[in-house]
Amino acid sequence: MSGYTFKSYLEKSQLPxxxxxxxxxxxxxxxxxxxxxxLCLAPQEVxxxxxxGCWGKADDYLGTHAFHGTHGRALxxxxxxxxxxxxLTVVALMGDGDAVTIGGNHFIHAARRNINLTAIVxxxxxxxMTGGQYxxxxxxxxxxxxxxxxxxxxxxxxxxxxxxAGANFVARTTCYHxxxxxxxxxxxxxxxxxxxxxxxxxxxxxxxxxxxxxxxxKMLNWLKDKAVPVQKYREMxxxxxAEHFAVSTLVNKNRPxxxxxxxxINRPDQSAKGEE
Amino acid sequence: xxxxxxxxxxxxxxxxxxCKKCGICYGFCSQNVFTLARDxxxxxxxxxxxxxxxxxxxxxxxxxxxxxxxS
Numbered sequence: 360m361s362g363y364t365f366k367s368y369l370e371k372s373q374l375p376x377x378x379x380x381x382x383x384x385x386x387x388x389x390x391x392x393x394x395x396x397x398l399c400l401a402p403q404e405v406x407x408x409x410x411x412g413c414w415g416k417a418d419d420y421l422g423t424h425a426f427h428g429t430h431g432r433a434l435x436x437x438x439x440x441x442x443x444x445x446x447l448t449v450v451a452l453m454g455d456g457d458a459v460t461i462g463g464n465h466f467i468h469a470a471r472r473n474i475n476l477t478a479i480v481x482x483x484x485x486x487x488m489t490g491g492q493y494x495x496x497x498x499x500x501x502x503x504x505x506x507x508x509x510x511x512x513x514x515x516x517x518x519x520x521x522x523x524a525g526a527n528f529v530a531r532t533t534c535y536h537x538x539x540x541x542x543x544x545x546x547x548x549x550x551x552x553x554x555x556x557x558x559x560x561x562x563x564x565x566x567x568x569x570x571x572x573x574x575x576x577k578m579l580n581w582l583k584d585k586a587v588p589v590q591k592y593r594e595m596x597x598x599x600x601a602e603h604f605a606v607s608t609l610v611n612k613n614r615p616x617x618x619x620x621x622x623x624i625n626r627p628d629q630s631a632k633g634e635e
Numbered sequence: 636x637x638x639x640x641x642x643x644x645x646x647x648x649x650x651x652x653x654c655k656k657c658g659i660c661y662g663f664c665s666q667n668v669f670t671l672a673r674d675x676x677x678x679x680x681x682x683x684x685x686x687x688x689x690x691x692x693x694x695x696x697x698x699x700x701x702x703x704x705x706s
Contacts, residue, residue: 374653375697381657385696393693537693563657576662579694 365392368402370422377416381575383534383560384414387481388421390537391450394544395423405448408437410457413488414481414560417452431462434469434478441476445618448548449476456486459515460495470524473552475616479544480517480555483562484570491565502569517557522610527552529610533559533582536606543608552616559586559604645685646703649677653699660691660700 369392378384395405405423409415410433418425424447428436437451458466458480469478485503486492493503493510496517500509521529528550530543540558547554561567561578571581585603587595592605615623622629647668649660656675666684669677669691685702692700 369698375655375699378696380655380696381659382696385698386694389693389695389698535694537690541693575657575659575696579659579663 363396363399363401365389365396368392368395368405368422370420373420376420378413379562379564381561381563381578382413382487383483383558383562383579384417384481386534386537387414387479387540387558387560388417390541391417391452391479391544392421393541394548397541397545398548400448400548404446405450406437406440408433408440408449408451410451410453410462411488412454412457412486413483413562414452414454415457415488431457431460432465433457434462434465434474434476437476437478438469438472438474441474442618445475450548451476451478453478453480454487455480455482455484455496455517456494459517459520460486463495463515467520467524470521470526470553470555472617473525473527473614473620475552475618477544477547477550477554477556479547480557481560482517482557483560483566484514485562485566487562487565491562491569497566501566503565504569516604518555518605518609521553521555525553525614526555526610527612527614527616528554528608529557530555530608531557531559531604532606533579533586534561535579535583536586539606546608550611551619552612552614643685643687644705645682645687646705647679647682647685647691648701648703649679650699650701651676653697655697655699657696659694659696663694664691 402423407423408426409418411430433451433453441449484497492505496514499513518529532540547556563575563578567578586606587603589605589607661669670680
């Protein structure tokens with residue numbers, strides 16, 4: 360036993376946090392800190408990089424090293440930090456707005472380069488912090504404050520996007536599945552190369568109130584009903600697939616990460632030494 | 636499935652400073668350990684039912700629940 364508990368990674372003086380009652384972000388932050396404790400990582404070995412948004416506030420409550428960057432650029436900063444000091448464990452916490460709406464280009468290129476870092480993307484289907492506007496993951500006809508009759512744009516599937524761009528590890532779960540979420544984050548941090556954990560989260564204040572129900576319990580139950588294991592999802596008809604999303608590990612590859620490949624090509628002597 | 640209840644005495648405490656009364660602990664406890672007061676404050680009314688599954692603790696978005704196994 361390392362002696363670390365989830366509380367070892369929290370900045371207690373900053374709590375209680377600013378998130379709304381029943382927000383999924385608190386559940387994900389708990390799973391993240393539990394995962395760090397189970398991996399026995401010292402807080403000073405971990406850098407948490409965040410962008411802007413509700414989930415971007417997570418670094419305020421964390422006792423790990425933290426870098427609070429600009430909107431959508433968390434992965435760009437995380438790439439620099441990881442390549443500057445490859446011994447650090449770098450985790451980027453982003454919302455759907457951060458990861459694929461404003462920072463879409465950074466997202467696909469981090470996956471393409473296969474930078475050895477972990478991205479935990481909280482997908483609550485809207486911009487919660489700024490008042491519930493639609494984002495690039497809001498599903499077609501999803502009601503938000505800027506699309507009161509439903510948006511005319513279909514939403515991105517983050518996991519397919521990351522898989523197509525070349526990510527090594529891609530997994531999806533929801534904040535209802537708290538134990539699976541913790542295990543998935545552990546696996547993602549341990550995996551070499553770019554790892555994505557998409558957490559479909561509940562925003563009872565905006566997306567929930569307009570599309571499902573303002574009750575946090577009903578929102579979590581809605582997520583539970585929408586999430587189906589990937590094997591079952593593949594057997595579904597197209598109409599059923601549109602109503603659900605696949606959860607569990609979707610991609611698990613062992614493509615060499617950027618730093619390993621860079622060393623092999625540019626510093627063959629060092630690369631050989633490192634492998635001994 | 637009728638599994639025999641796991642005999643554990645668990646002390647459950649809710650930090651009223653952190654709790655935002657979202658009702659998740661009450662809504663998902665399969666053993667009816669919690670009840671909600673009229674204003675939505677969760678109260679531990681049946682602690683002897685607790686099987687220490689820890690899901691209320693892990694799902695509490697506000698880190699307000701502490702579980703301690705006494706015996």
